[in-house]
Amino acid sequence: DAGITQSPRHKVTETGTPVTLRCHQTENHRYMYWYRQDPGHGLRLIHYSYGVKDTDKGEVSDGYSVSRSKTEDFLLTLESATSSQTSVYFCAISPHMDGNTIYFGEGSWLTVV
Amino acid sequence: SQQGEEDPQALSIQEGENATMNCSYKTSINNLQWYRQNSGRGLVHLILIRSNEREKHSGRLRVTLDTSKKSSSLLITASRAADTASYFCATGPIQGAQKLVFGQGTRLTINP
Numbered sequence: 001d002a003g004i005t006q007s008p009r010h011k012v013t014e015t016g017t018p019v020t021l022r023c024h025q026t027e028n029h030r031y032m033y034w035y036r037q038d039p040g041h042g043l044r045l046i047h048y049s050y051g052v053k054d055t056d057k058g059e060v061s062d063g064y065s066v067s068r069s070k071t072e073d074f075l076l077t078l079e080s081a082t083s084s085q086t087s088v089y090f091c092a093i094s095p096h097m098d099g100n101t102i103y104f105g106e107g108s109w110l111t112v113v
Numbered sequence: 114s115q116q117g118e119e120d121p122q123a124l125s126i127q128e129g130e131n132a133t134m135n136c137s138y139k140t141s142i143n144n145l146q147w148y149r150q151n152s153g154r155g156l157v158h159l160i161l162i163r164s165n166e167r168e169k170h171s172g173r174l175r176v177t178l179d180t181s182k183k184s185s186s187l188l189i190t191a192s193r194a195a196d197t198a199s200y201f202c203a204t205g206p207i208q209g210a211q212k213l214v215f216g217q218g219t220r221l222t223i224n225p
Contacts, residue, residue, distance in 0.1 A: 004155075035215075042201065043156070043215040058212065090155055101146070102203075102213060104155035 003027050004105035006091050012111045019078040021108050023091030025071075032074040033058075033092040033102065034066065036085075043090065049074055081112040117145075117202040117216030125222040132189040134219040136202030137182075144205040145178055146213065147187050149198045156201060159187075192223045 003026030013019050023032060033048040035058075045058030047066040055066050063085060065077045078085055091105040120135045136145070144163045148156040162169045162178045162185065169176045175188040189196055199220050203213040 040217065042217040043203075045212055045214070048212065059214075092156075101158040101161065102156075103158070104148075106155045107153075 004091060004093060004103060006089075006105040006108045008108060009106065010109045012113060013081050015082060015112055016080050019081050019110065019112075021076040021089055021091075021110070023074045023076070023105060025074075025091075025093050027093060027095070027103070028071060029093040029095045029103075030071075031094045031096075032068065033094075034064070034074065034076045035090045035092060036060065036087040037090060037107075038087050046076065046089075078110075081110075083112050086110060086112045117204050117214060119200070119202055119216045119219040121219060122217070123220040123222070125224060126192060127224050128192055128194055130192055132192050132196070132221055132223075134187045134200050134221070136185045136187070136216055138185075138202075138204045139183065140204075141207055142180075142204045143207045145176075145185050146203045146205065147174075147176060147185075148201045148203060148215075150201065150218070151198045159200075189221075192221075194223050194225055197221060197223045 005024045007022045034046040035043040037043045044060045046064050047058055049055045049068040067075045089108045092102045094100045094102045117136045117138045126132055146161045147159040149159055150156045160171045160176050162176050173190045178185045199218040201215050201218045203215045
């Protein structure tokens with residue numbers, strides 16, 4: 001298994017509170033991604049990073065911010081959680097840009113009540 | 114918007130039978146990948162096929178790609194109970210970073 005650790009794995013939070021999900025990798029891969037998975041939508045890209053301090057938006061970035069201060073860590077922050085952000089969040093990594101395999105973490109289950 | 118769409122959404126077969134899943138996409142691609150997801154787990158890469166390839170094999174997996182029809186198929190031969198999972202196709206764009214776009218998946222159930 002790729003060395004990807006997501007934390008927390010499960011979290012219940014209240015609407016309007018900030019939430020940060022952490023992704024830590026031990027593979028020294030350049031690219032890191034945050035996806036969310038919802039029934040009927042498959043996986044959708046939220047944000048990705050192509051290097052330290054280099055990030056870009058994905059398909060569903062509204063309401064989310066990210067930061068990458070070190071190669072191994074990629075943080076996803078919900079500034080003010082809403083019920084529509086209840087989802088399973090997956091971090092993923094890949095070594096290269098051109099058609100390489102993406103390796104996924106085990107997921108973080110977030111419930112916003 | 115979703116690029117890949119899998120068909121069928123759910124498939125139930127007997128152990129030992131072959132399972133075929135299809136994926137259609139809308140725009141030109143660099144590559145197409147298939148992933149498996151066991152319940153409650155992350156996705157695991159199965160196979161990648163590039164846009165200039167037509168068929169690829171890996172063990173009991175066979176993937177085809179028809180860029181003229183913008184479609185791909187995943188064949189699992191001699192299915193096993195352990196193959197029970199959801200299967201996703203993901204398309205890699207021609208330009209830009211590795212921003213794979215996933216379909217909604219096919220839920221495969223192998224009955225003993």
